[in-house]
Amino acid sequence: MERSPSRLSQVKPGGHPLRRExxxxxQRRRVLTAVAEVAAERGYRATSVAAIIERAGVSKLKFYENxxxxxxxxxxxxxxxxxxxxxxxxxxxxxxxxDPAARxxxxxxxxxxxxxxxxxxxxxxxxxxxxxxxQAGERRELALAAFxxxxxxxxxxxxxxxxxxxxxxxxxGLYWLLYEALSTGKPKRLRRLRPALVEFALLxxxxxxxARAAASA
Amino acid sequence: MPxxxxxxxxxxxxxxxxxxxxxxxxxxxxxxxxxxxxxFASLIxxxxxxxxxxxxxxxxxxxxxxxxxxxxxxxxxVETCYLAAFEAGGELLGDRxxxxxxxxxxxxxxxxxxxxAALELFAAExxxxxxxxxxxFVAGPAIGRRYQEQVERLAPYLREGRELSAEAxxxxxxxxxxxxxxxxSQVGRKASAGRAASLPALLPELTQFVLTPYLGPAEARxxxxx
Numbered sequence: 001m002e003r004s005p006s007r008l009s010q011v012k013p014g015g016h017p018l019r020r021e022x023x024x025x026x027q028r029r030r031v032l033t034a035v036a037e038v039a040a041e042r043g044y045r046a047t048s049v050a051a052i053i054e055r056a057g058v059s060k061l062k063f064y065e066n067x068x069x070x071x072x073x074x075x076x077x078x079x080x081x082x083x084x085x086x087x088x089x090x091x092x093x094x095x096x097x098x099d100p101a102a103r104x105x106x107x108x109x110x111x112x113x114x115x116x117x118x119x120x121x122x123x124x125x126x127x128x129x130x131x132x133x134x135q136a137g138e139r140r141e142l143a144l145a146a147f148x149x150x151x152x153x154x155x156x157x158x159x160x161x162x163x164x165x166x167x168x169x170x171x172x173g174l175y176w177l178l179y180e181a182l183s184t185g186k187p188k189r190l191r192r193l194r195p196a197l198v199e200f201a202l203l204x205x206x207x208x209x210x211a212r213a214a215a216s217a
Numbered sequence: 218m219p220x221x222x223x224x225x226x227x228x229x230x231x232x233x234x235x236x237x238x239x240x241x242x243x244x245x246x247x248x249x250x251x252x253x254x255x256x257f258a259s260l261i262x263x264x265x266x267x268x269x270x271x272x273x274x275x276x277x278x279x280x281x282x283x284x285x286x287x288x289x290x291x292x293x294x295v296e297t298c299y300l301a302a303f304e305a306g307g308e309l310l311g312d313r314x315x316x317x318x319x320x321x322x323x324x325x326x327x328x329x330x331x332x333x334a335a336l337e338l339f340a341a342e343x344x345x346x347x348x349x350x351x352x353x354f355v356a357g358p359a360i361g362r363r364y365q366e367q368v369e370r371l372a373p374y375l376r377e378g379r380e381l382s383a384e385a386x387x388x389x390x391x392x393x394x395x396x397x398x399x400x401x402s403q404v405g406r407k408a409s410a411g412r413a414a415s416l417p418a419l420l421p422e423l424t425q426f427v428l429t430p431y432l433g434p435a436e437a438r439x440x441x442x443x
Contacts, residue, residue: 043357127361130354133270169399169426176398177391180365183358196389203392203430208384215389 028066030056032077033120039074040123044131047074071132078129078139081121086146088114093150100153101206101214105198107150108174112190112197115178122190126178147171154205170201253291255281257302260295265344269299269355299356300363306349307367313338318374325432325440328375329424332400336416336423339404343413350405368397378431385431396427 034056039047049070053063067073092110093103115122130136148167155166174197181190195215202211259280263272272295278288292298317334321327339346353360372393379385400423407416421441428437 045357127358131270131357133268133355136355165403165422166426169403172402173395173399176368176402177395179354179361180368180391180394180398183361183365193391196391199389200392200395204426207433208382208388208430212384212387 024066027056027058027062030058031063031066031073032080035070035073036077036081036118036124037120039128040120044074044124044128049073071135074124074129074132075135075139077121078125079142081118081125082139082143082146085111085114089147089150101202101210102217104150104154104201105194105214105217107147108198108201109191109194112194115190123182126175126182144168144171151201151205154202166204170204173200249291252281252283252287253301255283256288256291256298257305260298260302261306261344261348264299264352265347269295269352272299296356296359299360303349303353303360303363306345307363310335310338310345310349311367311370314371315374324378324381325428325436326443328378328427329420329440329443331374332423332427333417333420335400335404336420339408340413340416343408343411346405346408346413346416350401351409368394368401371397375427378428381431388430392430396430400427 031052034052035047038051038055042051047070049060049063052070052073053060056063063073067076088110089107092106096102096106115126129139132139144167148171151167151170177193177197177200178190181188181193199211199215202214205211206214256277260272260277263277263280267276274285274288274295277295277298278285281288288298292301313334314331318327318331321330339350353364375393375396379388403423404416404419407413407419425434425437425441428440431437432440
């Protein structure tokens with residue numbers, strides 16, 4: 001489950017011991033959590049500022065102190081999620097050592113772990129973000145830039161010569177498989193997709209044998 | 218299955234596209250087919266121009282030369298109109314790809330022929346590319362699920378390549394859907410970015426991408442550059 005509103009939601013104005021900026025920070029955080037939850041439940045288009053502030057337990061005034069619109073809040077939640085996902089992937093890849101295939105495998109496992117921990121955020125970012133149209137297109141480029149370098153590391157090993165857009169092609173495929181998994185039926189752990197996604201990601205670079213070895217390691 | 222796939226040629230001349238007002242004596246079934254078809258065509262044009270988020274009942278009806286009241290006779294929202302048009306269009310695309318696949322005997326060439334058919338279709342009709350490949354994601358998961366059905370319809374044809382190697386035989390079941398989803402996304406993005414005319418030039422790269430898992434890079438490249 002997403003982090004639930006902390007006890008801070010009950011803090012009374014004037015009477016709390018926390019400095020104002022800490023409170024503002026927590027209000028902002030609660031809005032980011034709420035916008036992802038509401039969008040995941042109802043769909044982005046059916047999400048209203050009213051529903052977000054009700055879920056977050058903040059006033060309309062406080063909402064508009066931090067964000068200009070629901071789109072602004074949603075994009076802030078997306079950007080924060082992307083930054084955290086990229087950070088986790090990079091850390092996991094680093095810990096996996098020098099072997100490019102092991103790095104890719106660890107990165108994918110870390111991404112899936114993050115998405116499993118934050119199911120509402122996962123649905124919001126993968127299923128609902130495209131509803132923003134052109135704005136989502138820009139985010140897509142950022143996501144690509146965040147994850148492509150990991151795959152580039154696997155080039156040059158075996159069959160790495162195929163096309164300049166290979167990383168993008170692989171990430172498009174991985175995105176689709178996540179979209180498909182999240183949009184069908186009851187929520188299951190994405191982690192179970194790890195071997196299939198690792199194999200898929202490495203196939204064009206390492207060929208079937210190398211990809212399988214890395215996926216089952 | 219909608220009653221009027223857009224691939225079917227209207228059996229009436231084009232000047233009937235805008236029906237005369239009043240008692241024209243055309244059978245009501247024809248009027249309905251004609252109006253639905255025009256609404257689909259208008260939706261596709263509108264979405265290509267303004268994106269899904271820019272399509273309203275008013276501008277879709279206007280583009281079709283019908284009133285919003287007529288729009289509501291068939292659909293209660295842009296989304297339901299999109300769903301129906303997507304089903305018809307997705308069906309048409311699938312049929313084209315499957316026919317192209319069937320035009321060759323060898324599996325690698327079959328795959329290449331299907332890819333070539335898709336690239337030619339979308340180069341000629343970039344509006345359809347944006348409508349079928351890119352904007353369904355903007356429209357949301359309800360249409361995303363229809364998209365998924367089309368991907369699943371095509372996957373078994375690609376899966377036949379698993380017979381070509383022992384390694385391919387044990388690929389994870391998601392492999393084909395990932396490859397198809399990737400190709401659709403690459404093609405859709407290029408077409409939507411106004412680069413539809415250059416789509417056919419992608420054939421070698423996409424062929425190699427799709428065939429490499431099954432044939433290995435060297436053989437895939439040979440087929441790609443055929």
